[in-house]
Amino acid sequence: MDIVPNNFQRYPMKLYVQDIFRAKRSEHNKYFYELFGLSFKNIMVHGVVTTLYNKTNNSTNLELSDGTGTVQIYYDWGKRNKNVSKEMMKxxxxxxxxxxxxxxxxxxxxxxxMTAISETKQEPANFDVGSHLCVIGDVFIDGLTGTRMMSAYECTVTNVERDIVWLEELRYLYEKFYLRSKE
Known part of the structure; x- marks a missing residue:
């Protein structure tokens, strides 16, 4: 029976890539992970795209690196939160x-x-190798290889300046909240 933990983070937990691999799978729910005494399902990471492969009209696989590690990401932009169906637009x-x-x-x-909704870009894979990305998604384990990966539901192109701010933000979160929650 899958149970939602009491200390479940309702918003994506901001992490370094290395911590995707350090987190432990929850004993109570296979879709949750635990790190620093906190349980989470969704995560947010920033980094640079180092590889793009298996790109189709609807999805792509990529590798993202943030200096602490590299993670494989599957991104199906047909399932992203910003898509608005033709029926909904009508x-x-x-x-x-x-x-x-x-x-x-x-x-x-x-x-x-209405103008903002109508102008929402329906082609979200506007990144390439070397692009800086903010990725929000879930951690999962690939059934074929046993590799821990991310399933992204949002990939947003950023820039090097935003990544510097991101690293400062993470340093603050780790010092003030994550590492203190273990004490």
């Missing part, structure tokens, strides 16, 4: 036209939101 447009007809007082705000 429904949103229909509702928007209906609100235009009846004169909604929040029309300006709704118009800007």
């Amino acid at each position: 429904s949103l447009h229909r509702d928007f036209v209906e609100q235009l007809r009846y004169g909604d007082s929040n029309l300006d705000i709704k118009s800007k939101m």
Whole structure:
């Protein structure tokens, strides 16, 4: 029986790549991991793409390195949180036209939101080897090789400056929260 731990992190836990491999699988739920006395399912890592392979129209595999290690990542952008289906867009447009007809007082705000939703890029794999990425996803173990990997549901291109800020942020989190939670 899978049990959700009491100390479960509801937001992605920010980690160095090396800690993906240091975390222990939870005894109570095979989808959760434990590190520093905290249980988590989702993680966030930053790094540089060192390899891209098996790229198709819907997915790709990549390796991401952050200086502490390298992790293999599977990214299926058809399953990412930012995709909006054609049916949903039709429904949103229909509702928007209906609100235009009846004169909604929040029309300006709704118009800007509709534009932002419509302009959401549907081609998220806009990165290559050497790109800096922020990756959010789950840890899993590949059944064929037994290798610990990440299944990404969001990959965002960053830059070297953002990675420097990320490293400072992680240093602070490790010092003030993660390592203290073990004491």
